[in-house]
Amino acid sequence: MTHTDKELVVSALENGTVLDHIPSENVFKAIDMLNLKGEISRITIGVNLESKLYGRKGIIKIADRYFLDDELNRLALVAPNATVNIIRNFKVVEKKKIVMPDEIEGFAKCKNPKCITNHQPIKTRFKVLDHNGEISLLCHYCEKITDLKG
Amino acid sequence: MEPKRENLSRKSLISIQDFSKDEIIHVLEVARDFERDRSQKLLEGKVIGSLFFEPSTRTRLSFETAVNRLGARVIDFSDAMNTSVSKGETLKDTIKMVSNYVDMIIMRHPLEGSSRYASEVASVPVANAGDGANQHPSQTLLDLYTIMQTQGRLENLTVNMVGDLKYGRTTHSLLQALSHFNPTFIFTAPEELRMPEEYKTFLDEKGIAYKETTSLEEYMNDCDILYMTRVQQERFTDPMEYERVKDVYKLTAPMLSSVRPNMKILHPLPRVGEIEQDVDETPYAYYFKQAENGLYVRMAIISYLLGYR
Numbered sequence: 341m342t343h344t345d346k347e348l349v350v351s352a353l354e355n356g357t358v359l360d361h362i363p364s365e366n367v368f369k370a371i372d373m374l375n376l377k378g379e380i381s382r383i384t385i386g387v388n389l390e391s392k393l394y395g396r397k398g399i400i401k402i403a404d405r406y407f408l409d410d411e412l413n414r415l416a417l418v419a420p421n422a423t424v425n426i427i428r429n430f431k432v433v434e435k436k437k438i439v440m441p442d443e444i445e446g447f448a449k450c451k452n453p454k455c456i457t458n459h460q461p462i463k464t465r466f467k468v469l470d471h472n473g474e475i476s477l478l479c480h481y482c483e484k485i486t487d488l489k490g
Numbered sequence: 491m492e493p494k495r496e497n498l499s500r501k502s503l504i505s506i507q508d509f510s511k512d513e514i515i516h517v518l519e520v521a522r523d524f525e526r527d528r529s530q531k532l533l534e535g536k537v538i539g540s541l542f543f544e545p546s547t548r549t550r551l552s553f554e555t556a557v558n559r560l561g562a563r564v565i566d567f568s569d570a571m572n573t574s575v576s577k578g579e580t581l582k583d584t585i586k587m588v589s590n591y592v593d594m595i596i597m598r599h600p601l602e603g604s605s606r607y608a609s610e611v612a613s614v615p616v617a618n619a620g621d622g623a624n625q626h627p628s629q630t631l632l633d634l635y636t637i638m639q640t641q642g643r644l645e646n647l648t649v650n651m652v653g654d655l656k657y658g659r660t661t662h663s664l665l666q667a668l669s670h671f672n673p674t675f676i677f678t679a680p681e682e683l684r685m686p687e688e689y690k691t692f693l694d695e696k697g698i699a700y701k702e703t704t705s706l707e708e709y710m711n712d713c714d715i716l717y718m719t720r721v722q723q724e725r726f727t728d729p730m731e732y733e734r735v736k737d738v739y740k741l742t743a744p745m746l747s748s749v750r751p752n753m754k755i756l757h758p759l760p761r762v763g764e765i766e767q768d769v770d771e772t773p774y775a776y777y778f779k780q781a782e783n784g785l786y787v788r789m790a791i792i793s794y795l796l797g798y799r
Binding site for chain 2: 452454455456457459460461462471479480481482483484485
């Protein structure tokens with residue numbers, strides 16, 4: 341990838357957010373985690389882009405949209421090395437590293453079919469467990485572990 | 491009678507890990523006091539909601555007896571299908587409604603995590619009487635009480651857990667509770683029903699020693715407590731797996747010839763085939779007394795959660 345291409349990929353937004361260094365296979369999970377399915381802003385998705393660090397990477401650009409840190413930190417579950425570029429007037433005005441949250445609420449689903457959260461209208465709640473870099477979720481209600489595979 | 495302390499945090503008992511070591515010891519001491527004098531009417535004028543959304547014999551009877559012996563009254567429903575639950579009412583609405591009527595809720599529900607959720611929406615304390623295969627903390631406290639009663643202490647004991655260590659919630663909660671007291675564990679289970687990794691990791695992190703075996707005879711003579719469990723058919727999704735393991739261990743009186751003299755056999759009951767009737771007559775059998783202890787321990791839990799002890 342040339343320098344110019346890179347500029348084009350990262351900075352072609354006038355205003356908005358660029359999420360970079362997402363593992364290609366997790367790009368669509370990242371979209372789910374940010375709840376972007378009903379989003380009306382222009383979203384550009386790139387997968388299998390070349391990356392010096394990771395070989396291949398994914399990228400998501402969302403025009404005219406900024407996120408709270410808590411929302412961005414959810415991405416740590418599927419893209420722990422992602423970077424966030426805040427774009428204003430075609431320039432990167434801020435770069436952020438995402439942080440692994442201790443707890444998450446309201447967006448992952450418990451894999452235990454007998455968990456109350458799968459039967460009643462209840463917001464899910466998990467403690468994030470990091471076991472040697474392998475991330476899993478401990479359900480606040482049924483106390484069972486949900487892995488992030490599949 | 492007024493409570494000794496105000497239950498400002500509206501403490502509930504959902505998981506054994508909600509209680510600190512000091513709280514566990516306190517509740518066991520209170521239970522001992524109730525065993526000495528089981529007619530202490532501390533809760534006269536109180537009303538306790540007993541919400542059993544699935545059938546139960548021992549737990550329900552002992553909780554409701556405990557409420558009665560404490561002088562409080564019980565309201566309940568005889569069958570959840572006769573309530574508005576069958577009309578599709580959410581658990582949240584049922585709990586909020588009952589909360590308005592009672593001073594405390596005792597709840598059993600087939601779904602895991604239901605009691606934790608109930609404690610978050612209720613305006614009164616909730617005691618979990620079993621949420622599916624998840625937690626059953628009053629059973630754990632009565633197990634601890636029985637262990638203390640038989641051994642004179644909780645510290646430094648060797649506990650051999652036998653049977654279904656994969657699905658058996660009683661063994662998981664007992665393991666967590668005993669971890670405060672420097673135990674050594676032996677896990678006796680068939681390959682298919684071994685203690686799950688997450689509990690072994692928990693013990694590793696706490697530096698607690700354990701051994702695993704598939705043979706009941708191997709470590710039977712090296713333990714202070716032999717904690718037998720039933721292989722519970724209702725926890726299996728694969729009937730073939732159940733058939734393979736259901737009769738894997740059968741404890742008989744002749745097998746007890748060389749056990750430690752202080753050794754006691756516990757079982758959360760009901761038993762099916764894992765302890766032969768001839769064991770009942772040996773000095774090691776303690777499971778019926780263990781069931782009786784459930785009453786004192788549940789009296790202690792209720793009076794503690796309401797701030798009376």
